[in-house]
Structure formats: C-alpha cells, structure tokens
Amino acid sequence: MRRPGAAGHTLLAMTQLLVRLESNREQAAALGQEPVAIGRHPDNTLVLHDDRASRFHCVIEPQESGRWLLRDLGSRNGTWLNDELVRSATLAVGDVIRVGSTKLVVEEAPAENGLLGLRQQRAHPLSRSRRSSRAGASDDTHAPGAPATAGPAWAASLEETLRALPSVRDESGMVTLVDASGADSDALLGSGQGSLAFRLIIRVAERARATDIHIEPKAEDAQVRMRLDGEMVTVAELPRAVFDKVLGLVRTVCQLRVANPREVLDGHFAARFGSSRVDYRASFTPSVHGHKLVIRVLDARNAPRSLNQLGLPPLMHEAIRKLCSQNAGMLLVSGPTGSGKTTTLHNAMREIDREKRNVITIEDPVEYHVEGVTQIPVDAEKGVTFESMLRSVLRQDPDVIMVGEIRDVETARTAMQAAMTGHVVLTTVHAKDTLGSIFRLLNLGVEPYLVANSLNIVLAQRLVRVLCDRCKKPAPLKPGQIVKMGRIAQGATKAYTPVGCSRCLQTGYLGRRAIFEMLQVADDLRDVIMSEPTIHAMKQVVEQGVFTTLAQSGWKLVVDGVTSMEEIERVVGEG
Template sequence: MNPMSSSERLPLGQFLLERGLINAADLERALASQQMAGLRLGRLLVRLGAISEDNLLPALAEHLGLSLLGEAELQAESANILRTVEMLGIPRPWFAERGLVVFEAADGALHCAARYPQDSFLQEVMSAQAQGHQLVWHLMRSRDEEWLAKLLAPQSDDGIGGDETAHLRELAEEAPVIELVNTVFAQAADENASDIHIEPEEHEFFVRLRVDGVLQTRATLPSERFAAVASRIKLIAGLDIAERRLPQDGRITLRVSGVDLDVRVSVVPGVHGESVVMRLLPKNQAEFRLDRLGLEPDHLKLFLRWAREPNGIILVTGPTGSGKSTTLYAVLSEVNDRQSKIITVEDPVEYRMRGVTQIQTQAEIGYTFGRALRAILRQDPDIIMIGEIRDLETAEIAVQSALTGHTVFSTLHTNDALSAFTRLVDMGVEPFLVASSVRAVQAQRLVRRLCPHCAKPAEMPGGIAPLLDDLRERAPGLFENAPNWRVAGGCEHCQHTGYRGRLGIYEMVDVSPDIQTAIMQRQPAHHLAALARAQGYRTLREDGLVKAWQGLTSVEEVLRVTGTSDAVAEEA
C-alpha cells in the first residue's frame, strides 16, 4: 500500500474523534498547542495522555490506508533487510537514523516500514532509489526503532569510527542528506520564507520557517539525523564542520525553484547542539516601488516629497525584519534617474541595483561603515544610502554629509519614529546638529495580510472605538469607504494560518521648524508627539487600523505587531 494523499482522507483528529478514541476536549487542547509544540498531532495526543500509542497506531494505519508491521514480522525479515540495504547502496546508519525498514518481497516489490510513512522526504528518496521496484509502505511502531538500530549498527570494519571530521564530511555528502537539505531550501523558497531555523533538542530537532514574519514548524526529525544535516549546511557555507564550540557565519549561493538565493548562515552552539539559522535573500528581487509598499495616499505623497529633498537625512526605523531595506531600495529606485550619483554602503549588500554604486563593508579587515563613508565622500555622490547608523562615527559622517549638500538615506533600530531623535543624541550627536540635518523619519512594521480565500467578515472589535473615532476626526479622508472588518480563517492556500503575504504599516514625522526647536531644547518624547500629531502624524497602530478598516488585515494582527510601541504617542 501507499499512503493516501491528504485530500482523500479526513483530518486525523476528526478520524479519531469519530471512532471514539479521543474526546473533543483533548482534541481541542492538542490542536491549540500543536503549532507551539511543533509535533505531529498523533504524537502530541500521546504526550498529552489522550490516547496510548498502542491504540493510536492501528487507527493511524487505517487512517493512512496502510498495514501496521510488528516486531515479529520485522525480525523475520532481518536477513532480507540487510541484503536489501546493501543492494540499495545507502549506508546502514541512514536507515537507522530515519527509522526506516526496507526489504524486498518475493514478487520484487520493496516494502518500506516507517514511523512516519507519510513523510514526503522519505517517499521521494525511496522513489529515487527504488531502481524500478514497486514501493509498498507500512507503518512501524516507535519502539521497533531500537531493534532496527541494533540490526543496522555498523561493524568495526565499516570505517565509521575514523577521524571525526572525515566522518562528518562523509555524512554531509550522502545523497539522502543532500536531498533533505535541498528539500528544506525548496520548501522555504516555495513558501516565500525569509528564514530557516534548524533547532536541536534532546531527542529531536525542528525545521522551522519564518513565513510572513511568524515561525512555523515544518518538520520534526530524530536527533540522530541532526549531525549530518548541520554538517551539510556548514560544508556548503564554507564553514569548519568539526568546529562545534564557537559561533560561525557563512554564506551560500544557490538556485532553488528558479530563484537565485543568497543565503546568510549563522551557526551558534547550544546545549543540545548547534542552532542553525539561514536568512534567504532573493537576488533577482521584483521591481522595488514605493507605491507597492502599502503606503496610504497621504503617506505616499509625503514620502515622494522626502525622496526629492536636495539634502538632509531621511531615516527609516524599525526592528530587524520590518522591511526597512525594502523601503530604502524602493526610495533609491524612485530617485535613480541616471542624473545623480548614488552610492550605498551596506553590510551586506542585499540586492543588486542597476545604476547604483554599492559597497560592502568588511569589518574583519577594518573596512567599517565610517571608513567606507569617508572614502565615498571623495566619489562626488549626490545621494548616499547607509545600511544602518550603528555608532557615533557613522552618525557624525551622515550629519556632515547632509550639511554639505548630500541627501542621506539610512536606518536606525528604534521602536517608533519619534525615538530616532533621542537615539542620535544618545549616540553623542549634538541636538542642534540632529535638528538641522534630519529632514524626516519613518517607522514601520510588517503585518500579515488576510488570506483572500478564507478571511471572514466580522463586527468592529470592542475597545478600539475611542482610538478610531479620534483618528477619523483627524483624517476623515482615510475613511471614505464603508468599513470592511474581517478576521482570519484558515485554508490550504495559507497553510491554515488565515494569512498570506504581508504589508507595511507606517508612522511618519516631517521635521517642521517647531519640531526642530523641540529637538534642540531636548523636549521629551510626548511633547514631540503632540507637535507631530498637530501636522497629521498617526501612530503605527493607527495606520494599522486603517488597513484593518479596509479589510487588508485584522485588528488582532495589528495589535499583535504594534504591542506597546505607540504608548508615548498615544499619551500626547
């Protein structure tokens, strides 16, 4: 038998419920904690005590349309299993690590028994290795994995014990390991994930993808497989595969599903092994445009004016992963008319742009932001983009550049737009220099966009009426259409999250003469907020509510992302 496709069967929880093997309360509890736990539903139900493994597995076999093989049946095939493994040419440890039994039947079919026979990776590898044999899948009990490990334990003459580095390299170059890592990259690319997290624990490790800003578990694998996977990633990233005591950073360039990716790799030692995190950066990014970032008409008009400032600093603020780089590239695309000299200083250069001189800093050889900026001032630039103002040296050069006739775009890590002025002063820049050089500040976050296939109509959530009434009074033009409140549903198009894609929410501060005076006088943040509000400023949360009014996202998502970041502005 082959595992039935998911479209042909009931969800497992409903299947077990209908057969009286679990109750509705246990199912609800398991489903509520499944994403956080990162476990398959059946395994989670066993851990919660809702059902025993002995009761679960026969039902799971029926659910999958497979037979359940017991230890006696497997032991009867011991010699056949060893012979089949040798025939396939895959190292024995690979089968033991994956809890997979393979043996050839009299009719020539290959029988495969596994704890998770529905694992697409196992199915793909065995299909590729089957050499024309028919595959018949079975379910196996987890306790039989110990017997399998003993059966397939390497003999002393297998050469497995030698030099550790050589052994790790061998593991990393095994075809199944390569296939697994490639599958992870392919799935991440298909889901437009920004990051891949590989996280080891005591008995297993998790593969998680950050999709639309939220980590989602995609695989839970036995810890025995972790060394091979981590070694493979370190090998292709140019890292020392034997070094497991110190952090390492590397880079991978690859093509997946027709997309060229630049992958930044970070490996950090942990209690149960190395945590591996990979940031995915598509090289051939779609065209960057300000009018595609989700800016409301008044914000777009304001930003287009900022982009054409003849001099001064325009700052984009927000935490890592809030879309700051995308905004900066969109601004550069707007001003890239081939009549101006545009130079960027970045770490790293995330996307290549035609008509722009892009410089990569290299701190390890002393080529810092400050040193690079001093050099490019001799390159006759009109527009300078600094990837991030990290220290006083960079801030002072940015201010100097702005005051000598250059337009400078850069980013800061602050929670809101108004905190940018305080941040620069705290770095050591004199308040009068901040006031005279900074023209504008934009803060931003990314909220998840409601899935168009499953979003549900809703009433206006309680508790937001006062904030909404105040906003509608100050900016009536944003609320000309009827409200379209919606909440997340969940379907196959959005991996049952209710969201698909992201859009930006923004707050913008245009530095007026009154705000300049307040900065020079070191006025507190709430005073700056009152001045900004008088000229049309709205907070991140308020801009998010505009998007929720339009039905683009949910109020719940806006509140999740903004948290307490608007507290100062809302006190004004």
C-alpha cells in the same frame, strides 16, 4: 526545436510513465514527483554499471505542464535520445535513451502497479526493504491525479505541506544547488535521505516565502522551523541520522571544513529553482545537542522592487520621491530589526537617476544587489565600521549616500553634516516612532542644531501580517475598538480575524505589508528641537498638520479587511 524522433509520440499529463533498462524490466524508476538522476555514482536514482557513463550523466525532471524533460549534466560521452545527441528534450512513450552503452526505454507504468507499486529505485535488483527513500517526494508539477508514493513519515509531512502551499513563479521540479565557489553542486541529485530532506525543506521555504530556516538538534531527533511573516512555525521533525546528513550536505555546499562541535561557522550557497536563483547564508552554532543550523533566505523576488510597491500613501510617496530628486537632505527611517527599513531605503534609491548621480551604500551586510550602486560591506573585525567608511566615502565624490544604520554619535554627526553640505543621505535608526527617532539622535549626543537642520523626513514603519483570504472570518468590532479608531473606523461595525488552514500553515495569515508614519521636519518643528525638545511640545506642533500615526495606518488596514485588530495591537501596541 523539434525533439528527436517525436513524430507519432504523444505524452498526456495524465499518463503514468516509467523509465527502465532495455535489458531488464526490474531495473526501473517511476517518472513521478521527483527528478530521476542517472549515472554511475551510487547516489543516483538509477545507478548504471557502465564505464562509458559519467558519475552523474543525465537527469529526467518533471515540468509544470506534466511532461518530463531529459537533460544532460555535462557528461563526457553525451546523452542520446532516439539515436540523436541532445542537451535537453521532452520525453514521450516509446523513447529510447542511451547513456554510455546502456539503453533505457520510456513506457507506460504497468496498470496493475501504477506509481504505487513502482517506486523510484536504483538500477540494480532491489528488494522491497531497500527501495529508495526518495519515493513520495511531492511536487505540484507531477502528473495530475498521480497517487502519492510511500516514504518516511517526516518526508510525507513535508510533502503534504508543500502540496498545500500556493505555487510560486518559475517553479520546476528540479532544484540545483550552487556551492560557495559558484559552481553547480550534485548534492541534491542523490537518492539519500539527506538529499531528500534538504530538497523538500528548501522547496517548502521557497513556496512559503520563509525568511529563515532553523534546523535544531534535540536529544533524539531534530526540529525544522521556519520564520514565516515574522513568526516561527514548525514544519517537520527529522530523525537524528537524517539531520546529521543535512548538516553535512550544507557544510559541503558552503565549502566548510568538518567542524569542531564547539566552533561557530558561517558560510553561503545558492539554489536554482528553474530559471530563478535564491541565495542563502548559513550559520552553524554549537548547542547542547550539537550544531544548530540557521539559514537566512535571500530571495530578491519576495522584496518590493520600487517605491510604488511599498504601499506608501500618496502623500508619503511623493514626499520621499521629491527628497530623492534634491541635491541635499536626509531621510531617516526607524523601526525595530526586521521591519523592512533597508528595503525602503533600497527602493528610495531606485527613484534616483543612477546614471547621472554617484550612489554609494554602506551596509551590514550587503544582502541584495542594487544595479548602478556602489555597495560597501561593514566588517568590524577588520576595523571597517560605518563611521570610518562614511568618512572614506565622502572622499569618493558621492551624490547620494546610504548608511545602513546610525549606531553612534560619530556616525550620526558625519551623516548629518554630509546632508547639510550637498549630499542626499538615507539612513536608519532603532526607535519606536518618528518622534522617538529624534530623541534617539539627541540621546546619542548629537547637537540639537544638527538634528534640526539636517533632517527632512523621518519615516517610522512596521510589517504587519496579511489575513489569509481563504480562511479569514468576519467578527464584530467591540465598542471600545470603534471608539479608539475614531474617524478611521468610518462607520465600520465588523472586521476580520484569523482562522488557519493548510494554505497558510494554520497561522491565519499569508504575507506581510508595511504600515508607515511620516514626519516632515518643517521650520516650526525645527524651532522646538533647538529650544524645547520635549515629546509634548513636538506633538503639539505635529498635530497641527496632517499626521497619521502607525496605529492609525494599521487601523485603516483593519477596516479594509486586510489584517486583524489583534495583529495591529501586537505590532504597534494599543495605540
């Protein structure tokens, strides 16, 4: 659709623009890195004293192309561009925006000031000391070459981090929060420091693919850390006043009441980044200096979406795919917390024809939705346990059942009996490796004949960090390492080690991938489980076939330059 009055106007990505009130050149805001919110509410970038304007009337958002988009925010009188009513339209030099009875003009920033002199500010005369702290909020979607604006040191640190990180898909300059009720929130449209801080924090988390955000109060300030590729990384220090505002903002979007300082609170909210949505779970826990906030990031875009994307070797991939097509059997996945077990089970379910088969999951909690699957959350406080729900699910005519975790002997027995009576069962257990998984079940008290006859595949897995391609450097393999890897080394004499750069936040790693160990339970192994279940006896049987340990899977990645020997030893052990 052609934008109103666009003829004759051009907008180059390199142009420095501003929007100002037609009646007063002092009341203006630069079109730079951050959205410019316009309306009557004092938290807007441009505050209008106009009764015909809405509290949050419209917003001007930077786009990836370097252009700026005017978008109405559901105002009661509408937003007008060049005398035409618009819901959204691209801006150009010379455009006239009408909000209520107020007119604003889009023009080039004065050459003597540029964006350094003209900061984003509210639409009433301000002294330099009162200019908005939003200045300088970084976004790779601003006009290339635009100089950075001044701002608080903590904001500058977050902006620098944001610029260094690789861009993500569907990214735009506007972030919209969605509160616990599912309604859009205006919490990030304000120009206050709390809004600025939280907007930058969740944008850094999105780009860095963080799984958790930790905001922890200290005596005089607060520390912001993120879990990146399984490791904690400090990204900023916030003044205590800003921390308090961030806490209040998150409580508001979670729709939680003002908390007693000793009370534990849990909530949830979401955010839209352009066309993408990310869900969050928030946990407030009392500490010596006040509530610590931990936010779990549930970004489905970062998770593999099929069995093919897990990086399974062909033999393992085919074995799991075949099991999922059968009428009965059990896939048991083992590993520590956070090793990707649930992701593997979800992608195994995607191999199943969910149109023709009844697939039910029991999870604690349900984090990601799987199309065509009935997903049931566990709630121990209400007596909804894995074992009780599994018995209930068996009366729901299931073909495939996923049990999030086997924690007790009753759940284990029920799941294994289901696998032997015409159901495919997918489940997990906490164990070090595949053989350890079998002993975990036996130690729970499950009868050996049940373990032997129900299991088809046992899969152990870990997540290892991938070296940053920008900064990794080659290093010779030590003779002892070459000997330890044996045939896996394939004559290799060097590997790569982490260094650290701005792109990987000085960690030396960027992203993770899984390594696997698979045990197919055949008759000879079943005999051992029922008669002589010792590690030595089972190893003798396993080593007669094709069997790759977790360490060997990791060493292959070392030889290929994907990860480092230090990372494999950290995750798996000495092998």
